[in-house]
Amino acid sequence: MRRNEPDPLPAGALILAGLGAAFFLLPMLGLVARTPWSTAWDELRSPEVLTALRLSLVCSLSATALAVVLGLPLAWVQARLHFPGRALLRGLTTLPIVLPPVVGGVALLLAFGRRGLVGQWLEGFGITLPFTTAGAVLAETFVAMPFFVLTIEGALLGVDRRLEGAARTLGARPWTVFWRVTLPLIRPALLAGAVLCWARALGEFGATIMFAGNFPGRTQTIPLAVYVALESRPEAGIVLSLLLLVVSLALLVLLRRRWMAAL
Amino acid sequence: MSLAASITVVQGELRLDVEIVVEPGEVVAILGPNGAGKTTLLRTLAGLVPLESGRIALDDLVLDDPAAGRFVPPEExxxxxxxxxxLLxxxxxxxxNVAFGLRCRGVRRTEARERARAWLERVGLGEHAGSKPHQLSGGQSQRVALARALAVEPRVLLLDEPLSALDVLTRAETRRTLARHLASFEGVRLVVTHDPLEAIALADRLVILEEGRVVQSGTAAEITAHPRSTYVSSLVGVNLYRGRADGDRVVLEDGAALSVPAAGTGEVFVVIHPRVVSLHTSAPSGSPRNVWQGRIEGVDHEGSRVRVGVGGPRRIVAEVTPAATEALGLAEGEPVWVAVKATEIETYSR
Structure with missing residues (x-):
């Protein structure tokens, strides 16, 4: 038998696989079928949509930047340091992937809200996070960062640490080893993790609406705008949904191989 | 300049307990089976594994001395x-790759690149300066690794199994190149290997490491003449036993006595070369006084010789001719009589 020949599958399994694929495909087709193509372009150019689009970009990119700055050291700690409670930390930093985002939003309010654990203290410095653009960024970071941390931790665990040892015998201090050896070695994962994180931030809804509210121009990102539009102007909602869908699908198709390899 | 190390390190199952001195002008090879602790020894010298106790010093420069609270990190x-x-x-x-160490030591980019190219020329890889490691053959990447290590002008050069990743064809050539570069390096030179040929080809002195301890040290000739462990004896291809000598006989660890003229007294190693072991299908009569019965465990044809492994009260390898193998019908599982002339047995104290 040739090596690349697929294993023969029973016909039943193929039918089930087809059903599974259809289950993902049909809702997308529904969206495409109901898209008002003639007015789609105008819908996208309306001032409200452009505002939401711009805000979405600003928030999701800021959230991604924050996730990289905080998530890279965090992933390193989780991959490299042995300490009691590491398993707990790993669970904690992955939790938002499975937690309902609304619950995440409530938890954020209780921590960073005006009367929250940290929020009341921040209030003393004149810093208010809930129902602000910064709050929207925070909510998106909370939900999206785990994807970055998970990807990077996996990549760090896959690095041949003997290469780092070799670098040290050549005169590299630990910090130089990190910049000149470790980081370049995980570069594919770095890119994949950041894009995945960005895609998740772009689609964030539950935590944002709970923690940051739904204010056009301030916290109303595309997903929130979709939610509002579906009440009043369903066509606009559908066009925006399709936009999110196309962007996300493109990212995942481009990235899937690299992400899987990084993990 | 000499390297003096007294090393105690525990890593998992392995406890490494080694004293070693490498003098200038000699190439020393640490030879031992897999898992003996060779790589750990090398990593300890490089500073990648800290000592638990002991001391590593390069002349007056102390590199590691836990008792004195001193530890020089690998990069220094x-x-x-x-x-x-x-590990390119x-x-x-x-x-x-070759410029990496220079860059870490603050050499400017262009100068580092130039010096790296010069090193690549010296190892005969000038035209491969722009090649990525995966584009290099095993022998080429080995030479890049050598150039990378030498480019920062170290005073000690450590090589871990330098030829083991190479195929048989490139190995011989790379071994010659390596021997040449080792000869021109003016510092402490230490090679770690599990391959006796590599050790003998590259080193002046061998240190045999087994289960974290040095069992023997000396020139290849000294070691092959007087193996002090089963590992070395099997490398050399002789039968080695431990026993206690008492006049004209040696009592082996299995309790049996061999007659050996003028064996002396005390703890001894007993060496029996496979050539002097004769095999018989019935109990032999005549001069040999060391005779026992065993069962054949294996028959290996090696060119014009046949090595026959015999189990029984003690394992022994006999070397016979293909004709004798045929005539005696020697085959795995067959019973056989083993005879060794007393005068052919060699002993030396442990």
Whole structure:
């Protein structure tokens, strides 16, 4: 038998696989079928949509930047340091992937809200996070960062640490080893993790609406705008949904191989 | 300049307990089976594994001394390492790999690149400066690793299984190149290997390491003449037993006595060369007084000789001719009589 020949599958399994694929495909087709193509372009150019689009970009990119700055050291700690409670930390930093985002939003309010654990203290410095653009960024970071941390931790665990040892015998201090050896070695994962994180931030809804509210121009990102539009102007909602869908699908198709390899 | 190390390190199952001195002008090979602790020893010298107790010093420069609270990190040790599998940085080309150490030491980019190219020329890889490690053959990547280690001008050069990742054809050639570069390196030179040929070809003195301890040290000739462990005896291809000598006989660890003229007294090693072991299908009569019965465990044809492994009260390897093998019908599982002339047995004290 040739090596690349697929294993023969029973016909039943193929039918089930087809059903599974259809289950993902049909809702997308529904969206495409109901898209008002003639007015789609105008819908996208309306001032409200452009505002939401711009805000979405600003928030999701800021959230991604924050996730990289905080998530890279965090992933390193989780991959490299042995300490009691590491398993707990790993669970904690992955939790938002499975937690309902609304619950995440409530938890954020209780921590960073005006009367929250940290929020009341921040209030003393004149810093208010809930129902602000910064709050929207925070909510998106909370939900999206785990994807970055998970990807990077996996990549760090896959690095041949003997290469780092070799670098040290050549005169590299630990910090130089990190910049000149470790980081370049995980570069594919770095890119994949950041894009995945960005895609998740772009689609964030539950935590944002709970923690940051739904204010056009301030916290109303595309997903929130979709939610509002579906009440009043369903066509606009559908066009925006399709936009999110196309962007996300493109990212995942481009990235899937690299992400899987990084993990 | 000499390297003096007294090393105690525990890593998992392995306890490494070694004293070693490498003098200038000699190449020393640490030879031992897998798992003996060779790589750990090398990593300890390089500073990648800290000592638990002991001391490592390069002349007056103390590199590691836990009792005195001194530990020089690897990046500050004047030690170059050529690693097993070479460990070139996959994201850098050959010249950048060689320049890496220079860059870490603050040499400017262009100058580092120039010096790296010069080193690549010296190892005969000038035209491969821009090649990535995956584009290099095993022998080429080994030479890049050597150039990378030498480029920072270390005072000690450590090589971990330098030839094991190479195929048989390139190995001989690379061994010659390596021997030449080792000869021109003016510092402490230490090679770690499990391959006796590699050790003998590259080193002046061998240190045999087994289960974390040095069992024997000396020139290849000294070691092959007087093996002091089963590992060495099997490398050399002789039968080795431990026993206690008492005049004209030696009582082996299994309780049996061999007659050996003028064996002396005390704890001894007994060496029986396979050539002097004769095999018989019935109990032999005549001069040999060391006779026992065993069962054949294996028959290996090696060119014009046949090595026959015999189990029984003690394992022994006999070397016979193919004709004798045929005539005696020697085959695995067959019973056989083993005879060794007393005068052919060699003993030396433990």
């Amino acid at each position: 040790r004047p030690i170059g390492v050529v690693f097993q599998d070479h 940085f996959p994201h850098l080309d050959a010249a950048e």
